[in-house]
Amino acid sequence: xxxxxxxxxxxxxxxxxxxxxxxxxxxxxxxxxxxxxxxxxxxxxxxxxxxxxxxxxxxxxxxxxxxxxxxxxxxxxxxxxxxxxxxxxxxxxxxxxxxxxxxxxxxxxxxxxxxxxxxxxxxxxxxxxxxxxxxxxxxxxxxxxxxxxxxxxxxxxxxxxxxxxxxxxxxxxxxxxxxxxxxxxxxxxxxxxxxxxxxxxxxxxxxxxxxxxxxxxxxxxxxxxxxxxxxxxxxxxxxxxxxxxxxxxxxxxxxxxxxxxxxxxxxxxxxxxxxxxxxxxxxxxxxxxxxxxxxxxxxxxxxxxxxxxxxxxxxxxxxxxxxxxxxx
Amino acid sequence: xxxxxxxxxxxxxxxxxxxxxxxxxxxxxxxxxxxxxxxxxxxxxxxxxxxxxxxxxxxxxxxxxxxxxxxxxxxxxxxxxxxxxxxxxxxxxxxxxxxxxxxxxxxxxxxxxxxxxxxxxxxxxxxxxxxxxxxxxxxxxxxxxxxxxxxxxxxxxxxxxxxxxxxxxxxxxxxxxxxxxxxxxxxxxxxxxxxxxxxxxxxxxxxxxxxxxxxxxxxxxxxxxxxxxxxxxxxxxxxxxxxxxxxxxxxxxxxxxxxxxxxxxxxxxxxxxxxxxxxxxxxxxxxxxxxxxxxxxxxxxxxxxxxxxxxxxxxxxxxxxxxxxxxx
Numbered sequence: 001x002x003x004x005x006x007x008x009x010x011x012x013x014x015x016x017x018x019x020x021x022x023x024x025x026x027x028x029x030x031x032x033x034x035x036x037x038x039x040x041x042x043x044x045x046x047x048x049x050x051x052x053x054x055x056x057x058x059x060x061x062x063x064x065x066x067x068x069x070x071x072x073x074x075x076x077x078x079x080x081x082x083x084x085x086x087x088x089x090x091x092x093x094x095x096x097x098x099x100x101x102x103x104x105x106x107x108x109x110x111x112x113x114x115x116x117x118x119x120x121x122x123x124x125x126x127x128x129x130x131x132x133x134x135x136x137x138x139x140x141x142x143x144x145x146x147x148x149x150x151x152x153x154x155x156x157x158x159x160x161x162x163x164x165x166x167x168x169x170x171x172x173x174x175x176x177x178x179x180x181x182x183x184x185x186x187x188x189x190x191x192x193x194x195x196x197x198x199x200x201x202x203x204x205x206x207x208x209x210x211x212x213x214x215x216x217x218x219x220x221x222x223x224x225x226x227x228x229x230x231x232x233x234x235x236x237x238x239x240x241x242x243x244x245x246x247x248x249x250x251x252x253x254x255x256x257x258x259x260x261x262x263x264x265x266x267x268x269x270x271x272x273x274x275x276x277x278x279x280x281x282x283x284x285x286x287x288x289x290x291x292x293x294x295x296x297x298x299x300x301x302x303x304x305x306x307x308x309x310x311x312x313x314x315x316x317x318x319x320x321x322x323x324x325x326x327x328x
Numbered sequence: 329x330x331x332x333x334x335x336x337x338x339x340x341x342x343x344x345x346x347x348x349x350x351x352x353x354x355x356x357x358x359x360x361x362x363x364x365x366x367x368x369x370x371x372x373x374x375x376x377x378x379x380x381x382x383x384x385x386x387x388x389x390x391x392x393x394x395x396x397x398x399x400x401x402x403x404x405x406x407x408x409x410x411x412x413x414x415x416x417x418x419x420x421x422x423x424x425x426x427x428x429x430x431x432x433x434x435x436x437x438x439x440x441x442x443x444x445x446x447x448x449x450x451x452x453x454x455x456x457x458x459x460x461x462x463x464x465x466x467x468x469x470x471x472x473x474x475x476x477x478x479x480x481x482x483x484x485x486x487x488x489x490x491x492x493x494x495x496x497x498x499x500x501x502x503x504x505x506x507x508x509x510x511x512x513x514x515x516x517x518x519x520x521x522x523x524x525x526x527x528x529x530x531x532x533x534x535x536x537x538x539x540x541x542x543x544x545x546x547x548x549x550x551x552x553x554x555x556x557x558x559x560x561x562x563x564x565x566x567x568x569x570x571x572x573x574x575x576x577x578x579x580x581x582x583x584x585x586x587x588x589x590x591x592x593x594x595x596x597x598x599x600x601x602x603x604x605x606x607x608x609x610x611x612x613x614x615x616x617x618x619x620x621x622x623x624x625x626x627x628x629x630x631x632x633x634x635x636x637x638x639x640x641x642x643x644x645x646x647x648x649x650x651x652x653x654x655x656x
Contacts, residue, residue, distance in 0.1 A: 048635070056633070163631075181638070181641065184634055184637065184638075184641075185637065185641055186632075187632040187633055187634040188628070188630050188631065188632055188634040188636075188637050189631055189632065190631025190632045191632065213634070213635065213636075213638075214634070214635065215632075215633070215634050218632060218633035218634065219632060219633070256652065257652055257655065257656065260652070261656075300516070300648070302516050302518075303491075303516065303517055303518025303651055303655075304514075304515040304516055304517065304518045304519065304543075304546060304547060305384075305515055305543070305546035305547070306512055306515040306516040306541070306542070306543050306546065307376070307541065307542065308516075308541075309512065309513065309516050309644070310509070310512075310541075312641070313509060313512075313513055313640070313641070313644045316637070316641045316644050316645050317644050317645060317648045320628070320645045320649070321648070321649070321652070323631055324584065324585055324588075324649070327585065327631075328585065328589075
């Protein structure tokens with residue numbers, strides 16, 4: 001690790017010094033959604049996020065930009081990540097402070113450019129594989145044994161001690177901080193993936209990426225429209241629970257404690273089948289018609305005087321409540 | 329409700345029109361901590377927070393400023409709140425849009441000026457009363473019966489079905505959004521109060537007030553130094569659990585599921601006595617010496633690849649896990 005970086009990096013032109021160069025301008029432009037859509041790439045900022053991107057999705061990282069000053073400190077976080085990226089075949093560019101500042105004032109000396117397609121999935125295939133991997137009679141690498149399918153019938157007989165797959169879904173969640181925090185909480189709670197239903201915030205938005213604290217690279221995050229979402233759940237035997245305070249005339253809200261203990265109106269199969277929890281828009285919650293299409297509605301009891309919890313806090317509380325219950 | 333407001337408001341000078349007047353300048357200055365400290369008052373912004381302040385602490389609200397345009401709409405949220413404030417004897421000022429904008433660009437047409445002392449408590453008396461109120465042999469108005477004291481011995485015999493009091497505590501939590509979100513989650517989870525230990529963010533900071541979504545006016549929030557905190561817990565028989573990923577050599581972290589089920593190293597009295605959960609600084613967590621002074625350490629299991637949860641999310645998950653457990 002004491003070698004000078006000039007010798008080992010696939011970088012011939014030395015340190016990038018011109019913050020006004022076309023290359024750096026194009027990287028900085030990835031802050032705008034328009035540029036991300038046009039180019040199909042996005043920016044990952046800061047040591048934690050870049051480290052996880054390099055670790056979990058090295059094949060989708062194109063370029064890594066690192067402050068030359070940090071890179072020279074062999075044991076700095078940025079330097080360790082840059083060496084790992086180099087070993088993974090990622091093109092590493094040492095840059096002046098002015099160039100890093102131009103790339104992003106928030107990047108703490110390290111940033112990476114990645115393919116949007118790696119994190120903004122258009123199909124649920126990766127989530128379906130994760131569900132299948134936890135089905136009974138499945139080998140440890142996640143491939144289904146011939147007699148096991150990820151549908152409801154087989155998962156009814158899921159092995160004792162193996163938690164049922166849990167998935168988080170957001171409907172029209174627009175705030176980047178909320179979406180990122182939900183993805184991070186879903187990751188921590190061991191969810192098989194996150195579904196973004198019907199026009200949620202763009203997950204390649206820098207604020208979303210930052211709020212996920214690396215979790216965006218840990219679990220599949222896929223986009224679906226409303227019909228696609230309910231069709232997906234029906235086809236795969238996934239139980240759909242709406243997280244909603246009010247419910248509807250057809251779907252009365254079931255308090256979380258009843259849901260966890262299988263009391264009252266709580267359906268026993270919610271705890272036995274793969275389970276998706278659908279969270280609504282931060283201001284408007286879920287639409288009645290959407291709630292009616294869910295299998296049931298769960299509500300977090302408010303024991304004090306608070307009117308409600310915000311959607312990210314609700315998601316963390318509910319996902320962990322179900323994750324802990326599945327492992328009890 | 330169809331009367332013109334000029335007749336019923338204790339306001340003689342009509343609509344406040346001058347955004348540069350001394351009065352309005354002084355109100356706007358409450359955005360700075362220096363001014364809040366000097367004057368001892370702070371600003372409450374937006375319909376939700378102002379409504380809760382008027383409802384729960386009318387005696388501590390000095391002045392209410394409302395957009396004349398909103399006030400004229402009899403059924404607007406702002407108008408309903410302004411009438412309630414007027415009935416509570418609060419001085420209500422109708423203002424032009426320019427004046428409201430000068431008071432705060434974030435206030436959505438309504439703001440109030442309140443005493444800092446009402447929400448930034450220097451003693452734990454209000455929390456102690458709430459703990460005492462839930463002790464056995466207590467009348468419903470919260471006064472202790474002569475044979476009941478809020479100490480550990482008596483609360484060991486707490487009545488079945490009555491949840492043990494839960495308190496949230498923050499050590500050096502500096503981010504206003506985190507502190508506000510923790511206060512809101514503590515309120516929702518039915519906590520008896522929140523303790524801010526050793527130089528946390530000022531709760532009268534506008535960002536904290538906003539993030540609490542009114543909860544700042546629902547439950548007592550008191551400041552203590554570290555010795556004061558541990559002394560308070562010891563004197564009142566309150567069990568102290570640190571929320572910490574690592575623990576120390578003396579205090580190994582107990583996974584949340586073990587804590588909830590009383591398994592492994594989990595002390596049974598944690599679930600039987602009044603219980604405070606201590607959360608650490610957002611970047612550095614808790615100091616070893618502080619963890620060692622706690623009775624035990626709880627850690628949230630991470631089932632996925634996430635490195636951690638942020639402090640506000642952790643607080644919501646833990647407070648709700650204990651609140652649900654206490655009511656199971």
